[in-house]
Amino acid sequence: MRILIIGASGFIGHYLLRRLRHKSDHEVTKTYNSRTPGDIDQSWHRLEITDYQRLDQVFLQARPDVVVLLAAIADVGTAERDPARATEVNVDGAAQVARLCTQYHARLVFLSSEYVFSGDRGNYQEDDAPKPNTHYGRTKWQAELAVAREASQWSIVRTSVVYGWPLFGRRNLAAMIIDRLKNNETYIGDTNTYRTPIYVEHLTEGIMRLVADYHPGICHLAGADWMNMYQFACAVAEVFELDSSLVTPVQALAGVPPKTDSLEELEQDFKQDMLGLDCTQTSHRTGIRAFGVVAGLQEMLA
Numbered sequence: 001m002r003i004l005i006i007g008a009s010g011f012i013g014h015y016l017l018r019r020l021r022h023k024s025d026h027e028v029t030k031t032y033n034s035r036t037p038g039d040i041d042q043s044w045h046r047l048e049i050t051d052y053q054r055l056d057q058v059f060l061q062a063r064p065d066v067v068v069l070l071a072a073i074a075d076v077g078t079a080e081r082d083p084a085r086a087t088e089v090n091v092d093g094a095a096q097v098a099r100l101c102t103q104y105h106a107r108l109v110f111l112s113s114e115y116v117f118s119g120d121r122g123n124y125q126e127d128d129a130p131k132p133n134t135h136y137g138r139t140k141w142q143a144e145l146a147v148a149r150e151a152s153q154w155s156i157v158r159t160s161v162v163y164g165w166p167l168f169g170r171r172n173l174a175a176m177i178i179d180r181l182k183n184n185e186t187y188i189g190d191t192n193t194y195r196t197p198i199y200v201e202h203l204t205e206g207i208m209r210l211v212a213d214y215h216p217g218i219c220h221l222a223g224a225d226w227m228n229m230y231q232f233a234c235a236v237a238e239v240f241e242l243d244s245s246l247v248t249p250v251q252a253l254a255g256v257p258p259k260t261d262s263l264e265e266l267e268q269d270f271k272q273d274m275l276g277l278d279c280t281q282t283s284h285r286t287g288i289r290a291f292g293v294v295a296g297l298q299e300m301l302a
């Protein structure tokens with residue numbers, strides 16, 4: 001099988017490539033943009049996704065059976081600061097990749113996010129209606145629509161917070177918590193922010209299953225535990241045997257003087273950021289299991 005991974009130089013791409021390294025029956029073509037990979041060879045192509053001529057050349061050389069699209073402005077803050085660029089990369093780039101997939105009769109596996117949902121209650125299912133309230137979330141939702149419209153064969157993978165040992169220079173929640181606690185520094189765990197964290201190896205295992213077998217439509221690949229960031233930090237401390245008393249629970253807006261004494265408006269101010277994905281439908285459909293946080297952290301430790 002010929003596989004093209006667009007955005008292979010990122011965090012998830014790095015782990016996906018490690019899984020593919022020992023599969024001699026696959027011919028893998030991969031792209032990077034700003035960071036030249038350490039193991040650069042002819043299978044790597046430099047690609048700016050908004051350069052459609054270059055994108056065309058990459059498809060022509062790769063002639064893929066399956067395309068995994070990871071490339072994106074994946075940071076919520078960066079997308080908010082430059083929304084036009086985020087739309088160009090995340091939406092227009094994805095739409096063009098989807099068109100080329102149809103042209104080359106390739107199947108598309110597209111990485112999306114829980115941020116397509118509003119954050120009002122969490123544990124969203126595959127068929128819940130998206131209602132993003134960040135620009136990043138809007139780009140992912142618009143990209144999903146473009147993929148469904150333009151690609152003839154597609155799977156959309158929505159995931160939650162992904163943790164694991166990071167690549168050099170990249171942020172990663174679990175590793176950041178471990179660093180702080182090891183240095184005897186406190187970690188402030190937000191009790192308002194809920195997610196379903198997934199270990200990167202579990203995510204890439206699921207992606208590989210979707211590469212091998214076609215499961216059309218929207219798939220939720222996330223962890224089995226819905227928890228807030230304070231609880232996640234406590235789990236990290238426990239598994240890595242670090243001092244959990246350094247983990248301090250805090251509401252995101254605690255310490256900010258209230259602007260009003262109206263109960264309704266105060267509740268609005270402390271509105272919880274409840275994302276996280278329910279993977280039940282995907283598990284039934286694909287057989288891909290969702291693992292709990294302790295299992296993921298123990299694998300990370302090992």
Ligand SMILES: NC(=O)c1ccc[n+]([C@@H]2O[C@H](COP(=O)([O-])OP(=O)(O)OC[C@H]3O[C@@H](n4cnc5c(N)ncnc54)[C@H](OP(=O)(O)O)[C@@H]3O)[C@@H](O)[C@H]2O)c1
Pocket residue numbers: 006007008009010011012013031032033034035036047048049050069070071072073074075089111112113114159160161162163170
């Ligand atoms: N990590 C998470 O917690 C998480 C959660 C939900 C969804 N996702 C989604 O999963 C996908 C991969 O995430 P990640 O964590 O691996 O992100 P990442 O580490 O930031 O990697 C992003 C990848 O996209 C490439 N890229 C960025 N801008 C590009 C452009 N203009 N043209 C071509 N390539 C470009 C980067 O190349 P260079 O680094 O070489 O520039 C890199 O290979 C993204 O679509 C993200 O939205 C991630």
